[in-house]
Amino acid sequence: MTDTHEGESLAIGIDIGGTGIKGALVDLRTGGLAGDRTKLSTPKGGEPEGIADTVVELLEKIGGDPSLPLGVCFPAAVVGGRTMSAANVSKKWIGFEAEKFFEDRLGRGIHFVNDADAAGVAEANFGAAKDVPGLVIMTTLGTGIGTALIHDGVLIPNAELGHLEIDGVDYETKASFAAKERGDLSWTRWASRLQKYYSRLEALLYPELFVVGGGVSKHYQEFLPKLELRAKIVPAALRNNAGILGAAALAASPKYMPSLQQV
Numbered sequence: 001m002t003d004t005h006e007g008e009s010l011a012i013g014i015d016i017g018g019t020g021i022k023g024a025l026v027d028l029r030t031g032g033l034a035g036d037r038t039k040l041s042t043p044k045g046g047e048p049e050g051i052a053d054t055v056v057e058l059l060e061k062i063g064g065d066p067s068l069p070l071g072v073c074f075p076a077a078v079v080g081g082r083t084m085s086a087a088n089v090s091k092k093w094i095g096f097e098a099e100k101f102f103e104d105r106l107g108r109g110i111h112f113v114n115d116a117d118a119a120g121v122a123e124a125n126f127g128a129a130k131d132v133p134g135l136v137i138m139t140t141l142g143t144g145i146g147t148a149l150i151h152d153g154v155l156i157p158n159a160e161l162g163h164l165e166i167d168g169v170d171y172e173t174k175a176s177f178a179a180k181e182r183g184d185l186s187w188t189r190w191a192s193r194l195q196k197y198y199s200r201l202e203a204l205l206y207p208e209l210f211v212v213g214g215g216v217s218k219h220y221q222e223f224l225p226k227l228e229l230r231a232k233i234v235p236a237a238l239r240n241n242a243g244i245l246g247a248a249a250l251a252a253s254p255k256y257m258p259s260l261q262q263v
Helices: 048-062 098-106 115-126 177-182 187-205 215-222 239-252
Strands: 010-016 020-027 038-041 070-074 111-114 135-141 145-151 154-156 209-213 232-235
Touching: 010 048, 010 115, 010 239, 020 048, 020 239, 038 048, 048 098, 070 098, 070 115, 070 239, 098 111, 111 115, 111 239, 115 135, 115 145, 115 154, 115 209, 115 239, 135 187, 145 187, 177 187, 177 215, 209 215, 209 239, 215 232, 215 239
Parallel strands: 010 070, 070 111, 135 209, 209 232
Antiparallel strands: 010 020, 020 038, 135 145, 145 154
16 A cells, blocks of 8 residues: 555455355454455365456446556465465366466456465464464464465464374364364363363464454354463454455555565
8 A cells, every 4th residue: 555545445355165155355554354254155166267256246236446556365385476286176286387377367457365375364464363472373273274374473384283183183183163063062072172282283383373264253252262382372353354365465566565575
């Protein structure tokens, strides 16, 4: 953003997930939504064409000036606009020129970013990690486990720490919210898995703060008090809107995270 005119404080954020695609108009002055959040189901198979069609439909529902900055976040490591992994979506995304694909399909420029990184940017600028010194680890508990590393307010992009191997398995298959639902786990039993996961992160990185996001964060009192860690662990302030807000912020201005400026 180059000035504080109302129109230039607005952007659109879209958060693509394994089960749902949601988006909204965002007011970057307040760090809140400027309109209703709209959500559509992720098409079965999670392939590029189907997801792009859903994003087109979502944008039509959201509305807004087509000239507004548009940020899209996605469950994959993103390097130079290319998706280098695929979590809970089609393997066709691996090595795919996603940013160019969406720009061609939508007929407009976008900023394409990892979903957990977008959530971390939002929490660092507008939420629970704002003005926190040292290392903050943002985790999103949903279909998988997304992670973002924020050091002194600066994002270290593409930290895929949800895929830590613990007990011989990719531990998001044991500790994500989807794993809780699949196994019909009690809050206490799920918390024991989260304890193992967060303890491993803490032993490797010694953060000052953990921020826990994803839709389940609204039930944080059911599981966060059961965890025993050196670092403080808190629910995300922006809850399930963090990806939308962060994607919009990054699209609107590189000031929100200089490390993600395009080369």
